[in-house]
Amino acid sequence: MTATTSAKNLSFILEGIHQVKFEDRPIPELKNEHDVIINVHYTGICGSDVHYWEHGSIGSFVVKDPMVLGHESAGIIKKVGSAVQSLKVGDRVAMEPGIACRRCEPCKSGKYNLCVNMAFAATPPYDGTLAKYYVLPEDFCYKLPEQISLQEGALMEPLSVAVHIVKQASVSPGQTVVVFGAGPVGLLCCAVATAFGASQVIAVDIQQSRLDFAKEYATTSTFMPSKVSALENAERLKKENDLGFGADVAIDASGAEPSVHTGIHVLRNGGTYVQGGMGRSEIQFPIMAACSKELTLKGSFRYGSGDYKLAVGLVSSGKVDVKKLITGTVKFEEAEQAFKEVKAGKGIKTLITGIHE
Ligand SMILES: [Zn+2]
Protein backbone atom coordinates (compact mmCIF):
# COMPACT_ATOMS: atom_id res chain seq x y z
CA MET A 1 0.00 0.00 0.00
CA THR A 2 1.21 3.50 -0.70
CA ALA A 3 1.45 6.23 1.88
CA THR A 4 -1.89 7.90 2.21
CA THR A 5 -3.23 10.10 4.92
CA SER A 6 -6.76 8.70 4.54
CA ALA A 7 -5.57 5.50 6.20
CA LYS A 8 -6.80 4.89 9.76
CA ASN A 9 -3.50 4.05 11.38
CA LEU A 10 -0.79 4.34 8.77
CA SER A 11 2.35 2.61 10.07
CA PHE A 12 5.95 2.44 8.83
CA ILE A 13 7.02 -1.18 8.87
CA LEU A 14 10.28 -3.06 8.57
CA GLU A 15 9.84 -6.40 6.78
CA GLY A 16 13.45 -7.36 6.25
CA ILE A 17 16.85 -5.84 5.61
CA HIS A 18 16.30 -2.56 3.72
CA GLN A 19 12.71 -3.65 3.10
CA VAL A 20 10.18 -1.21 4.42
CA LYS A 21 6.56 -0.50 3.63
CA PHE A 22 3.59 1.55 4.75
CA GLU A 23 0.62 -0.41 6.02
CA ASP A 24 -2.76 0.64 7.35
CA ARG A 25 -3.09 -1.13 10.68
CA PRO A 26 -6.11 -1.11 12.98
CA ILE A 27 -6.27 1.80 15.44
CA PRO A 28 -4.92 0.35 18.71
CA GLU A 29 -7.30 -0.14 21.61
CA LEU A 30 -6.89 0.69 25.27
CA LYS A 31 -5.57 -2.49 26.89
CA ASN A 32 -6.76 -1.45 30.33
CA GLU A 33 -8.28 1.50 32.18
CA HIS A 34 -4.87 3.06 32.88
CA ASP A 35 -3.91 3.32 29.18
CA VAL A 36 -4.05 6.29 26.84
CA ILE A 37 -4.03 6.51 23.03
CA ILE A 38 -1.65 9.06 21.56
CA ASN A 39 -1.68 10.66 18.11
CA VAL A 40 2.07 10.59 17.37
CA HIS A 41 3.31 13.98 16.09
CA TYR A 42 7.10 13.65 15.81
CA THR A 43 9.56 10.75 15.92
CA GLY A 44 13.34 10.96 15.96
CA ILE A 45 15.47 8.27 14.36
CA CYS A 46 18.53 6.89 16.10
CA GLY A 47 21.30 4.40 15.54
CA SER A 48 19.29 1.42 16.79
CA ASP A 49 16.43 2.02 14.32
CA VAL A 50 18.95 2.29 11.49
CA HIS A 51 20.71 -0.86 12.70
CA TYR A 52 17.48 -2.90 12.45
CA TRP A 53 16.79 -1.40 8.99
CA GLU A 54 20.32 -2.32 7.86
CA HIS A 55 20.89 -5.67 9.54
CA GLY A 56 17.48 -6.91 10.70
CA SER A 57 18.86 -7.54 14.18
CA ILE A 58 20.78 -6.15 17.15
CA GLY A 59 22.58 -8.86 19.10
CA SER A 60 20.01 -11.45 20.14
CA PHE A 61 17.06 -9.26 19.05
CA VAL A 62 16.12 -10.47 15.59
CA VAL A 63 13.27 -9.09 13.47
CA LYS A 64 11.30 -12.21 12.50
CA ASP A 65 7.90 -10.69 11.76
CA PRO A 66 7.15 -7.30 10.20
CA MET A 67 7.68 -4.66 12.88
CA VAL A 68 6.76 -0.97 13.15
CA LEU A 69 9.95 1.09 13.62
CA GLY A 70 10.59 4.16 15.82
CA HIS A 71 10.78 4.85 19.55
CA GLU A 72 11.66 8.53 20.05
CA SER A 73 8.27 10.19 19.97
CA ALA A 74 5.96 12.87 21.26
CA GLY A 75 2.30 13.39 20.51
CA ILE A 76 -1.15 14.50 21.61
CA ILE A 77 -3.52 12.45 23.79
CA LYS A 78 -6.51 11.24 21.75
CA LYS A 79 -8.27 8.99 24.25
CA VAL A 80 -7.90 8.13 27.93
CA GLY A 81 -8.90 5.05 29.92
CA SER A 82 -11.49 5.33 32.70
CA ALA A 83 -8.89 5.24 35.53
CA VAL A 84 -6.55 7.84 33.99
CA GLN A 85 -6.16 10.82 36.33
CA SER A 86 -3.17 12.89 35.24
CA LEU A 87 -3.90 13.27 31.52
CA LYS A 88 -6.78 14.44 29.38
CA VAL A 89 -7.58 14.46 25.68
CA GLY A 90 -5.53 17.17 23.95
CA ASP A 91 -2.55 17.07 26.33
CA ARG A 92 0.87 17.18 24.68
CA VAL A 93 3.22 14.45 25.93
CA ALA A 94 6.67 12.92 25.53
CA MET A 95 6.26 9.16 25.17
CA GLU A 96 8.47 6.76 27.13
CA PRO A 97 8.46 3.77 24.78
CA GLY A 98 9.31 0.79 27.01
CA ILE A 99 6.70 -0.80 29.23
CA ALA A 100 8.05 -2.69 32.23
CA CYS A 101 6.14 -5.58 33.84
CA ARG A 102 6.23 -3.97 37.32
CA ARG A 103 6.41 -7.47 38.87
CA CYS A 104 9.93 -8.84 38.41
CA GLU A 105 12.89 -8.39 40.79
CA PRO A 106 14.54 -5.45 38.92
CA CYS A 107 11.14 -3.72 38.58
CA LYS A 108 10.44 -4.11 42.29
CA SER A 109 13.91 -2.87 43.21
CA GLY A 110 13.21 0.33 41.27
CA LYS A 111 15.34 -0.45 38.22
CA TYR A 112 12.56 -1.02 35.74
CA ASN A 113 14.86 -0.37 32.76
CA LEU A 114 16.32 -3.79 33.60
CA CYS A 115 12.90 -5.48 33.61
CA VAL A 116 13.18 -9.09 32.43
CA ASN A 117 9.81 -8.83 30.66
CA MET A 118 10.31 -5.42 29.05
CA ALA A 119 8.12 -4.60 26.06
CA PHE A 120 10.16 -1.95 24.24
CA ALA A 121 9.03 -0.14 21.10
CA ALA A 122 10.76 -1.25 17.90
CA THR A 123 12.66 -4.02 19.66
CA PRO A 124 11.36 -7.31 18.27
CA PRO A 125 8.69 -8.52 18.66
CA TYR A 126 7.22 -5.19 19.84
CA ASP A 127 5.96 -2.58 17.38
CA GLY A 128 7.42 0.91 17.47
CA THR A 129 5.91 4.37 17.41
CA LEU A 130 6.09 5.23 13.69
CA ALA A 131 2.33 4.96 13.36
CA LYS A 132 -0.51 7.44 13.51
CA TYR A 133 -1.58 6.10 16.93
CA TYR A 134 0.22 4.42 19.82
CA VAL A 135 -0.96 3.09 23.20
CA LEU A 136 0.90 3.63 26.47
CA PRO A 137 0.08 3.43 30.16
CA GLU A 138 -0.64 6.90 31.58
CA ASP A 139 2.52 6.94 33.72
CA PHE A 140 4.78 6.43 30.68
CA CYS A 141 3.57 9.75 29.23
CA TYR A 142 5.13 13.03 30.38
CA LYS A 143 3.13 16.18 29.93
CA LEU A 144 5.10 18.85 28.09
CA PRO A 145 4.98 22.35 29.57
CA GLU A 146 4.00 25.16 27.20
CA GLN A 147 7.59 26.18 26.48
CA ILE A 148 8.51 22.74 25.07
CA SER A 149 7.39 22.04 21.49
CA LEU A 150 6.32 18.59 20.30
CA GLN A 151 9.47 18.49 18.13
CA GLU A 152 11.57 19.00 21.26
CA GLY A 153 9.33 16.47 23.01
CA ALA A 154 10.62 13.76 20.64
CA LEU A 155 14.15 14.54 21.89
CA MET A 156 13.19 13.61 25.47
CA GLU A 157 14.04 9.99 24.63
CA PRO A 158 17.74 10.47 23.75
CA LEU A 159 17.96 13.12 26.50
CA SER A 160 16.66 10.55 29.02
CA VAL A 161 19.36 8.13 27.81
CA ALA A 162 21.93 10.85 28.55
CA VAL A 163 20.37 11.66 31.92
CA HIS A 164 20.61 7.99 32.89
CA ILE A 165 24.26 7.77 31.82
CA VAL A 166 25.26 10.92 33.74
CA LYS A 167 23.34 9.70 36.80
CA GLN A 168 25.15 6.34 36.56
CA ALA A 169 28.41 8.34 36.58
CA SER A 170 27.24 10.27 39.69
CA VAL A 171 28.58 13.49 38.18
CA SER A 172 28.72 16.15 40.91
CA PRO A 173 29.54 19.89 40.98
CA GLY A 174 33.13 20.78 40.19
CA GLN A 175 34.01 17.48 38.54
CA THR A 176 35.87 16.99 35.28
CA VAL A 177 34.09 14.85 32.67
CA VAL A 178 35.36 13.43 29.38
CA VAL A 179 32.69 12.26 26.89
CA PHE A 180 33.69 10.00 23.99
CA GLY A 181 31.51 10.31 20.87
CA ALA A 182 29.83 13.60 19.87
CA GLY A 183 26.70 12.12 18.30
CA PRO A 184 23.27 13.04 19.74
CA VAL A 185 23.65 11.02 22.98
CA GLY A 186 27.26 12.16 23.55
CA LEU A 187 26.29 15.80 23.01
CA LEU A 188 23.37 15.42 25.40
CA CYS A 189 25.68 13.79 27.99
CA CYS A 190 27.88 16.91 27.75
CA ALA A 191 24.84 19.14 28.28
CA VAL A 192 23.53 17.10 31.24
CA ALA A 193 26.99 16.92 32.87
CA THR A 194 27.20 20.72 32.57
CA ALA A 195 23.72 21.04 34.09
CA PHE A 196 24.85 18.77 36.96
CA GLY A 197 27.64 21.26 37.73
CA ALA A 198 30.70 19.72 36.07
CA SER A 199 33.43 22.36 35.86
CA GLN A 200 35.05 20.91 32.75
CA VAL A 201 33.36 18.87 30.02
CA ILE A 202 35.56 17.62 27.19
CA ALA A 203 34.07 16.04 24.07
CA VAL A 204 36.15 13.54 22.07
CA ASP A 205 35.40 12.57 18.47
CA ILE A 206 37.23 11.70 15.26
CA GLN A 207 35.12 14.05 13.11
CA GLN A 208 36.12 17.72 13.19
CA SER A 209 32.60 18.90 12.23
CA ARG A 210 31.13 17.13 15.24
CA LEU A 211 33.75 18.66 17.53
CA ASP A 212 33.02 22.11 16.10
CA PHE A 213 29.36 21.67 16.96
CA ALA A 214 30.12 20.22 20.41
CA LYS A 215 32.37 23.19 21.22
CA GLU A 216 29.52 25.62 20.60
CA TYR A 217 26.90 23.40 22.18
CA ALA A 218 27.87 22.31 25.70
CA THR A 219 31.56 21.69 26.31
CA THR A 220 34.51 23.58 27.75
CA SER A 221 36.86 22.01 25.19
CA THR A 222 37.15 19.26 22.58
CA PHE A 223 39.75 16.67 21.68
CA MET A 224 40.59 14.92 18.42
CA PRO A 225 42.57 11.71 19.04
CA SER A 226 45.62 11.10 16.85
CA LYS A 227 46.78 7.77 15.42
CA VAL A 228 48.91 6.92 18.46
CA SER A 229 48.27 4.55 21.38
CA ALA A 230 45.31 5.13 23.70
CA LEU A 231 47.78 5.81 26.50
CA GLU A 232 49.46 8.58 24.48
CA ASN A 233 46.12 10.12 23.50
CA ALA A 234 45.03 10.05 27.16
CA GLU A 235 48.27 11.77 28.22
CA ARG A 236 47.84 14.55 25.64
CA LEU A 237 44.16 14.96 26.57
CA LYS A 238 45.09 15.35 30.25
CA LYS A 239 47.90 17.79 29.49
CA GLU A 240 45.89 19.98 27.11
CA ASN A 241 43.08 20.28 29.64
CA ASP A 242 45.07 20.63 32.87
CA LEU A 243 43.53 17.46 34.25
CA GLY A 244 46.55 16.70 36.42
CA PHE A 245 46.44 13.01 37.36
CA GLY A 246 43.27 12.50 35.34
CA ALA A 247 39.55 13.17 34.92
CA ASP A 248 36.96 12.32 37.57
CA VAL A 249 34.54 10.77 35.07
CA ALA A 250 34.81 9.19 31.61
CA ILE A 251 31.69 8.41 29.59
CA ASP A 252 31.74 6.39 26.40
CA ALA A 253 28.92 7.26 24.01
CA SER A 254 30.71 5.89 20.95
CA GLY A 255 31.05 2.15 21.44
CA ALA A 256 34.46 2.32 19.74
CA GLU A 257 37.27 0.22 21.20
CA PRO A 258 39.96 2.96 21.11
CA SER A 259 37.57 5.26 23.02
CA VAL A 260 37.07 2.66 25.75
CA HIS A 261 40.84 2.32 26.13
CA THR A 262 41.45 6.07 26.17
CA GLY A 263 38.56 6.50 28.62
CA ILE A 264 40.13 4.12 31.13
CA HIS A 265 43.57 5.74 30.76
CA VAL A 266 42.31 9.31 31.06
CA LEU A 267 40.77 8.69 34.50
CA ARG A 268 42.41 9.58 37.81
CA ASN A 269 42.84 6.92 40.50
CA GLY A 270 39.39 6.19 41.90
CA GLY A 271 37.61 7.70 38.88
CA THR A 272 34.33 6.51 37.36
CA TYR A 273 33.84 5.02 33.89
CA VAL A 274 30.39 4.55 32.33
CA GLN A 275 29.75 2.58 29.13
CA GLY A 276 26.80 4.10 27.29
CA GLY A 277 27.72 3.40 23.65
CA MET A 278 26.99 0.09 21.99
CA GLY A 279 29.58 -1.02 19.49
CA ARG A 280 31.06 -4.46 19.00
CA SER A 281 29.88 -6.92 21.62
CA GLU A 282 33.39 -7.96 22.61
CA ILE A 283 36.60 -5.95 22.69
CA GLN A 284 40.05 -5.96 24.33
CA PHE A 285 40.01 -4.11 27.61
CA PRO A 286 42.78 -2.49 29.75
CA ILE A 287 41.78 -4.45 32.81
CA MET A 288 45.05 -3.90 34.69
CA ALA A 289 44.64 -0.10 34.67
CA ALA A 290 41.00 -0.46 35.76
CA CYS A 291 42.10 -2.66 38.65
CA SER A 292 45.15 -0.75 39.87
CA LYS A 293 43.43 2.65 39.64
CA GLU A 294 40.49 1.14 41.54
CA LEU A 295 38.01 2.54 39.01
CA THR A 296 34.26 2.31 39.34
CA LEU A 297 32.98 0.73 36.11
CA LYS A 298 29.32 0.88 35.19
CA GLY A 299 27.04 0.09 32.31
CA SER A 300 24.03 2.16 31.35
CA PHE A 301 20.90 0.91 29.60
CA ARG A 302 18.02 3.09 28.38
CA TYR A 303 16.38 5.03 31.27
CA GLY A 304 14.63 4.38 34.53
CA SER A 305 12.90 6.00 37.47
CA GLY A 306 12.83 9.77 37.23
CA ASP A 307 14.91 10.07 34.06
CA TYR A 308 12.16 11.29 31.70
CA LYS A 309 10.87 13.65 34.37
CA LEU A 310 14.33 15.15 34.83
CA ALA A 311 14.81 15.39 31.05
CA VAL A 312 11.61 17.44 30.71
CA GLY A 313 12.68 19.58 33.69
CA LEU A 314 16.15 20.28 32.25
CA VAL A 315 14.63 21.52 28.98
CA SER A 316 11.77 23.51 30.50
CA SER A 317 14.16 25.30 32.86
CA GLY A 318 16.47 26.17 29.96
CA LYS A 319 19.42 24.16 31.33
CA VAL A 320 19.56 21.88 28.29
CA ASP A 321 18.80 22.97 24.72
CA VAL A 322 17.53 20.15 22.52
CA LYS A 323 16.23 22.40 19.74
CA LYS A 324 19.77 22.96 18.41
CA LEU A 325 20.12 19.22 17.73
CA ILE A 326 17.12 19.05 15.38
CA THR A 327 18.69 19.43 11.95
CA GLY A 328 15.91 18.21 9.69
CA THR A 329 12.30 17.11 9.47
CA VAL A 330 10.81 14.82 6.83
CA LYS A 331 7.19 13.93 6.05
CA PHE A 332 5.81 10.60 7.26
CA GLU A 333 5.61 9.41 3.66
CA GLU A 334 9.36 10.02 3.35
CA ALA A 335 10.27 8.13 6.52
CA GLU A 336 12.87 5.99 4.76
CA GLN A 337 14.72 9.18 3.81
CA ALA A 338 15.34 9.85 7.52
CA PHE A 339 16.99 6.43 7.86
CA LYS A 340 19.20 7.15 4.86
CA GLU A 341 20.22 10.50 6.34
CA VAL A 342 21.15 9.02 9.71
CA LYS A 343 23.08 6.26 7.93
CA ALA A 344 24.97 8.86 5.90
CA GLY A 345 25.76 10.80 9.08
CA LYS A 346 23.82 13.80 7.72
CA GLY A 347 22.82 16.33 10.37
CA ILE A 348 22.43 15.53 14.06
CA LYS A 349 18.81 14.54 14.63
CA THR A 350 16.27 14.02 11.87
CA LEU A 351 12.59 13.94 12.85
CA ILE A 352 9.76 12.23 11.01
CA THR A 353 6.50 14.15 11.12
CA GLY A 354 3.62 11.95 12.19
CA ILE A 355 0.16 11.99 10.67
CA HIS A 356 -1.59 14.68 12.68
CA GLU A 357 -5.31 14.39 13.25
ZN1 LIG B 1 17.03 5.77 20.32
Ligand SMILES: [Zn+2]
Ligand atom coordinates in the same frame (compact mmCIF):
# COMPACT_ATOMS: atom_id res chain seq x y z
ZN1 LIG C 1 9.72 -6.26 35.29
